[in-house]
Amino acid sequence: MTDPLARIAAALERLAPPPPSSADPLAHPAYVWRGTVLEPVRDFRPLPLDRLHGIDAQKAAMHANARHLADGAAAHDVLLWGARGTGKSALVKAVTGTVQAEGGALALIEVVTGQLDTLPGLFAQIADVPRAFLLFLDDLGFDAAADGRALRSMLDGGAEARPANARLVVTSNRRHLVPREMIDQPTAVNPRDAADDALALADRFGLSLGFHVVDQDGYLAIVAGYAQAYDLPFDPGDAVGWATRRGARSGRVAWHYIVDLAGRNGRALT
16 A cells, blocks of 8 residues: 555645756757746747848847857847837847857847846856857837836846846837836926936947838838748739738738738748
């Protein structure tokens, strides 16, 4: 007969299993930080850098900065801001893949923006790893300047600042990460102090890259680049009509058009 104490211990273990362990930080190209553990990204497929059109200056700056980090040289935290669908997130992943293909010891870690308070735990896990990391916070924004103060401390000057082998890369639709009205603060006792507080977070990023809405020629160039890469014929008038119906021109809209075009031609995109 099984020992009752052993049965009780087994039952308790089933009710409260041991916490999962983090993935090997040297083994995978990209991870997701779940607040306590690193999980490998199941299928990391960054676009080639040359697939991203109309953002040549941003590509060059982001690539050079990531190379510096991978080489153990000084590198900036990066803020990519601007219009939605203009390639901010795609560029972060593409640069990571490019540096890896070049032999650089670099990995991407995506951090859920609602778990910023767990970043010190991530810093502790990767600080002594012989590899560089881009800590990716996608679509970040704060409703009030005070909400970003903890992140400001981690970027620069705080006791729990990010380790030397890691830099934060943040994408946002807002240039200063807070709404415009928070910067204006018309009812503040000292409007200048309120504005300085609101701008202080964005100022912590050594590299700030803007992304803007593309014109029709730029949009068609993006479509043409995708179409050539996937050997798809397309009609410029049809592509413009797609963007008109969507009410926007951007890299994201161009990609959605290519997906639709591939479907109409019975093709898969791999």
